Amino acid sequence: MAEYEYVLSSIDGAVGIVTLNRPKQLNALAGPMMRELVDALEGLDANQDVRAIVITGGPTVFAAGADIKDMSDATPVDMLLRNNIGLWDRLKKVSKPLIAAVAGYALGGGCELAMLCDIIVAAENARFGQPEINIGLMPGAGGTQRLTRSIGKFLAADMILTGRMLSAEEALQHGLAARVVPHELIVDEAVRLGKQLAKQPPVALRLAKEAITRAFEGRVDDGIEFERKTFYLLFATQDAHEGMQAFIERRQPTYQGR
16 A cells, blocks of 8 residues: 555455545645545555445544645636646546545535545534635535535525535435434444445446436536636635635634625
8 A cells, every 4th residue: 555644545355445634634635635635546446356435534524624724825827727626536537436434524625525425424523514605715626516416506505605514414314414323433334334335246336336426417517617717716806815814814804805
């Protein structure tokens, strides 16, 4: 197995496990971490002994969004050239079932990462949200599209436009999670589910996953392309930089509408 700085990669039987490992930053998804995450997932996907993959942050936090400090001074051109969000396109190509084991916060990019998976297992302490609006931005890695398709327009709009979070039980009720378990069992339950999937016929499993993804994301790529362009465009606004700087400085932002 490759050695990583920001993620841990291991195998339990036929299940690959990738653990986000920036606990002090609440697993904020900075560029280097995303690159390691994608590399680890692709490595497990290529391993013939692995039949399913779990992504987790452990029992405390999944991922509390993007790394705001990493973006606070960025221009639209900076964001375009960095193309960190382009890494997410590679995640869509992972052929084996992906299980998100979500405990604690799954916010912003964390929520978007969970929604890229095939099954979300939520701990009782899980909280899902797309709070980018609170720092002058909007979801940029598929949140406006996949959340709307998962839970419906009106609840998605409530979350995206106000920053509202859903509890684990609310996520289960509205179709954002498949099951809810005690937080101390979150990884064990996800791995158990992975081992259950690993017993299924591999070709049928792969094709069924692809069919489900096509049903869920048919024509969604057009919306994601629009979302990505408008997300980058927001880095030209003073409000976005004010929102991110206020977040870093732990103060209330003052928005001017420009």
